[in-house]
Amino acid sequence: MENGIGLGTLWDGGLMYIIPFLFVLTVIVFFHELGHYLVGRWCGIRSLAFSVGFGPELLGVTDKRGTRWKLSAIPLGGYVKFFGDESAASTPDREAVSAMNADERREAFPTASVGRRAATVAAGPIANFILAIVIFAAVAFVNGRTVADPIVADVVAGSPAEAAGFEAGDRIDAVDGNPITYFSDLQNYVSGHGEQPIVVTVDRGGRTLDLDVTPRIEERDDGFGKTYNVPVIGIIASGDASSFRTEELGPLQAFGYGVEQTWFVTTRTVDFIGQVITGRQNADQIGGPIRIAQVSGEVSNLGLGALLNLAALLSVSIGLLNLLPIPMLDGGHLLFYAFEAIRGKPLSENVQEVGFRIGLALVMMLMVFAFWNDLSGLT
Structure with missing residues (x-):
């Protein structure tokens, strides 16, 4: 008679969902944040931390530029913290900024030109779309269409x-x-x-x-x-x-197919959001981490190609989600920068603070709603 839990039971009990889920989410988050990091670096903005996940650091290393690359305990997102940021959401540390010397201000995110800040913020969602194109193209090149x-x-x-x-x-x-x-x-x-x-x-x-x-x-x-x-x-x-x-598709044909599929998923996702708003689609189709984990586990049984295609689909969705004009998300920052470019000066600190609070509330409501849909789907 065996004691304990067998590997098969352990796999069926959760690992078949958790491992593919973490793989998919980590790939998407890493490339999203890499977009922010690379463009920020090209714009001369210093980064303090690059984290996959939130919360306590599990492991990490500091590179020669002073950026701390780390894997954190809560694998449900990630962030790049730039010099001059107060938080991972890129809210400026105004006290620290006011105390900076001229050299430090040249490397800080809050004191960068509005164009450099906008490019750095937009690079995250753009990286998601590029990732989707590459995945769709690579799978089509290997497996054909x-x-x-x-x-x-x-x-x-x-x-x-x-x-x-x-x-x-x-x-x-x-x-x-x-x-x-x-x-x-x-x-x-x-x-x-x-x-x-x-x-x-x-x-x-x-x-x-x-x-x-x-x-x-x-x-x-x-x-x-x-x-x-x-x-x-x-x-x-x-x-x-x-x-x-x-x-069979050649490299250029596969790339064209990747662009075509990414555009198709983008337009259909936008159309779906519009249909949810107008009541033509059910909002209970919106899922959270449990839903993604379930689908990832099921799709992983179909092979690596299917799992990669799922990663591409989710990458597009996350890119679009981050472009929503909600403070706390990339789209909210871009909205603030648009006002700044038009006015010739940033919005007041009070307006931005109220915006970030409203944005945080909306994001939390969306997370709770998606999580509730996940739990409802389990019953």
Whole structure:
């Protein structure tokens, strides 16, 4: 009889979620903060600390420039602290700044020009988008791209496609005048146009037909216990494996694919946020760390390529989240810098302090809401 917990039980009990989650989050956070650090350094701003995670330091090393590179205990984010910052959120230490000499002021973040500060702040989200492009491109270059020809295998009874006159065997050539190469091109186009009428050009036995169809919104399961609303027209690609093929991509083709996928995820994420605000999507789809850990664990079973693609998706999401014009986030700082550039001087300390407090409250509310959605999904 064995005593204790076996490795299989331990893995199934949590490690299968925790390890992929930490891998994904660490990669995303590291590159986000690396963007801040590198551009800040190029702008002549001295960095005091580069941390992956928050809280007590677990291990670290100080480089010759005086930057402390460290791994901290709470692996739910990270930060770069620049010279002259009071906190990891880049709120200025005004007492320290006022006591600086001329040489120190040239290296401090709060005394840098508004352009250098804006570039340093914007570099974090930009790094997230670059990371997503690189990951999508690398996975496509190694694994190729699985595609299917845009041929209708079947039409769902009672669907908008049936009402519009689609038939099995139709080959889709264009939608609203945009050429269609793969079946996924049509899916992506429909998913981004909601319930707006579209014109689909099909080839039917050598005849070209324009079919008017209006997608309808249907609820779908995402495979991880949540549902989402998606526009559909009701046509089905062939389920025959022979209808799908893998195309090898060269370096330039893979890069183009990475840019294309990153743009697609960006626009769909922005569209999703807009639909949540207008009530067309359920806000309970917004997830937090538990949700990310669950999805990371499930996706890791599909292989490294799938896990890397998830990292790319999350990198785009984190980049967009940080660009929201909320004080405490990068977008909030950029908003303050925009006002400063227009006015020719910074906003008053009181206004900035109130803004940071409001921003902190909004960020905390979003975190609590996402965490509540996570817990609700476990019941």
